[in-house]
Amino acid sequence: MKRATIIDIAKALGVTPSTVSRALSGSVRVSVATRKKVEEKAEELGYQPNVMASSLRRGKSDTIGMLVPRVNRHFFSHVISAVEQILNPAGYNLLICQSYERLYNEKLALQALLKNRVAGIIMSHSMETGNFDHIKSITNENIPLIQFDRASATVAGPRIINDNFSGAYMAVKHLIKSGYKRIAHLTGALSVNVYSERYRGYRYALEEACLPLLEEYVLEEAITKETGFERTRQLLETTETDAIFCAGDFSAIGAIQAIQSLGMKVPDDIGVVGFANEPFAELLTPKLTTVEQNAYDVGNKAARALIKIIEKGSLITEEEIIPVRLLVRESSIKF
Amino acid sequence: MKRATIIDIAKALGVTPSTVSRALSGSVRVSVATRKKVEEKAEELGYQPNVMASSLRRGKSDTIGMLVPRVNRHFFSHVISAVEQILNPAGYNLLICQSYERLYNEKLALQALLKNRVAGIIMSHSMETGNFDHIKSITNENIPLIQFDRASATVAGPRIINDNFSGAYMAVKHLIKSGYKRIAHLTGALSVNVYSERYRGYRYALEEACLPLLEEYVLEEAITKETGFERTRQLLETTETDAIFCAGDFSAIGAIQAIQSLGMKVPDDIGVVGFANEPFAELLTPKLTTVEQNAYDVGNKAARALIKIIEKGSLITEEEIIPVRLLVRESSIKF
DNA sequence: CACAAAAATACAAACGTTTGCACAAAAAAC
């Protein structure tokens, strides 16, 4: 009970496989009558084209590789969803891999995508990825590559990136406007473009307001709830911080809990702003002021850029900055 | 500048492609010397096997299809992650599709997976899916199929399901123990196994405690924050409800907000329990009592079951129930 | 050293498509 092939259809109809192939692919070089017959027979036999044979013959596949640090992160899963929403109607399928934030896995995943002869790759780097030599295997093979969110200018091809700088700048400026003056910054590894850009926005806002940039106010390795909590306690015990700009909402939760654990109040004693607008942000008490990233737009743009490259050859834009939005809520407004 | 094939390696070494193939696949029928030479040459040429050619020849692929309603849902994205974590080291890749809760898309996605000759499918049905005839195209082709979470006993093959009944039973029993007596239930379409089972658990707990099952206390189509809000207001205005068991955490948020909007307090006036333990549940005020599902376990078991079927032929277990845990927090404890 | 057995390699077909080219039949032009 094997699966039907075009050969089966051909035999049943007394024509050749080539005719069947042409009929099914909508070629003009086949009569209306045979086309109809072929289509009916295909339906009758439950024919499903074998994409492997097709891809092998055509020398390309309709599969797109997607590589993200983790699929179960709010931002990434939404980007994936958006990408899928564009790619699927266009006839592409999505092969998804995770790096789990490890460079080793990232390399492995790229190998796997290469082996699968994907028509293109949409990826966001792991936190560990500082060197981008392993990407060369992709560009060498002439596989279109789109980077998003965590991206390096070292790598050729389009980059779809959130406006981290402006987001951070707006966030800190807002804190300053609210009357906070000694603003700390919890962030991740500054080797990652995302965090370095947010840091840059933070510095810029401080400079603009003629506030001093104090080294002890900037704490790396603080992106989880736990590390956010620890760093914040440490911060409050050794400095006179009156506000914290967190490079992520998770560390913001930790910060808020640390503040409250020391008997202080958000936003009255310490103001807090996060980044990413995780679903829980507006459900916290106090509601968390944060920077909203448009994951949908990022995925959308990335998918469209890729399709353009694949179908129309190379394209122009190198870097596309997706605007972000500051959502002012309760955690940053002194009463 | 084409990609290297085994033929290139063969030519460079003066052997035949078959020898190269056997050398690379670790066959015993090849000398240590040639194997080493082949491996070196492969490395030198940057050879990557063409999985399409391989799959075509072998008549099977190492790609697993995964079909979920949406990837950007906490539960599903975690299941995907768990599945990937098992499947990847085992040499499989994941082709991911979404149904967006629509039957039409579910059918389309299954077609796509069939065309890609996936080695197996792991899926969870859309909300609309009441009839499972379209699954026959899968089982007819003898493709191993694992259902998880939203699953039907009509379909042959393993089902990995959360213990929705017990979860609901524990939740409602807990509410009763806390002193609540007029317990309402917000739920989704009862045609979906997940919701019908939770409803069954709810009824069972009430019966056990000799509490009446009132029709007006059970409200369908209440799974989002918005519908949860509306249904709850309606409920509180027309009945004497003193607790609500929500079949999801999102409707629980809506319920809490509705309760508070009417000037009542959770848990003092009305107790609330959710389902799923979304990340925000413990961050709400009051912290939401809810039922924790083990997405990791579900994905893990599903992936392992699939591998077992693929590699060792059919297997025994038809339905595997993954235990859930009641997380008692603040929203359900009268002071 | 001859001969059998074992080991290593070669040969060739197959997987299911696609596609350039050839060819026949029908239609159009003269």
Add this chain to the structure above:
DNA sequence: GTTTTTTGTGCAAACGTTTGTATTTTTGTG
């Protein structure tokens, strides 16, 4: 009624592997 053009099919090769069988080479035995 012949020639040219158009239209519809067929033929066969190719895509890069894998694998059963045949063949060669090596090793071992008497």
